[in-house]
Amino acid sequence: MKKAVLTTLVLGSLYLVLSTSIHAQTFDFNKAYQDHLYNLTLYNQAYSDYQDAKNSYLANKTLSLKEDARQKTLNMLRSRDQMMTVYMQMLKQKIVEDKGLSGEDKNNIFVKIDSEVDWYKSDKEKYNSNDSLETLFSRSDEARARYKANTLLTIDEALVDIGLGEEIALRNEHEAVYSTLKTAIDAGVATGKLTRNPFNHWLTDIDATDSMLKQNESDVRTRIQKIYNQSYSPQGSFEASIEILGLGVPQLSQFNKFLTEVLNYIKNQQ
Known part of the structure; x- marks a missing residue:
């Protein structure tokens, strides 16, 4: 059904x-x-x-x-x-x-x-x-x-929650790697093996990507609850939530690409 x-x-x-x-x-x-x-x-x-x-x-x-x-x-x-x-x-x-x-x-x-x-x-x-x-x-x-x-609305919310949870889990994994890289950068700068540039600019871009992912997650939570609001179309709210979740796919890909680039740069400086 x-x-x-x-x-x-x-x-x-x-x-x-x-x-x-x-x-x-x-x-x-x-x-x-x-x-x-x-x-x-x-x-x-x-x-x-x-x-x-x-x-x-x-x-x-x-x-x-x-x-x-x-x-x-x-x-x-x-x-x-x-x-x-x-x-x-x-x-x-x-x-x-x-x-x-x-x-x-x-x-x-x-x-x-x-x-x-x-x-x-x-x-x-x-x-x-x-x-x-x-x-x-x-x-x-x-x-x-x-x-x-009742049931259809609960199913819609559950399906969106499942997608949201998977996206959050992936973001958390990327953030863990990001934290490790920042620690490595700080250690490299302290020993003189690395300099702050170009990391300052790169980290700003990575932080922006991370913030966009978090904003998407917040938007999804807000949007899916509108299926219970008679002023909105339940199907429309479900589809809008899925669309917002979809925005996270290229953002996660970009996050991954940035982290890989930073990691490779650090390796090349050793």
């Missing part, structure tokens, strides 16, 4: 951890993603069965075909709730493992994700095996309304 952005979340293969004599499978993003794929497959099959049963009933409205359509509809709706539950849990696990987001950032989105997980779990339990076809259709409308009004 969500955009192809999800495909960018795929990371590697499943890991097994050996504990005493028992192989216990760890629950990490890779496992969560596999769970999502499994439940998505079940839902797609249930939805296909539902469509076939519905079309058969509409073409020939017999009691037996209506009953078959009812059972297939019930199975599809339960599968849909389960699929959404697992999908939201997968997004949460991805954020749990993120190294760029702060604890506050994570907790803010976790509250929203947990609320959606609880809703879909509860909704799944509300379905009764004896519900009429008409009742099932009505219940389906409730889930559709929930998805549009």
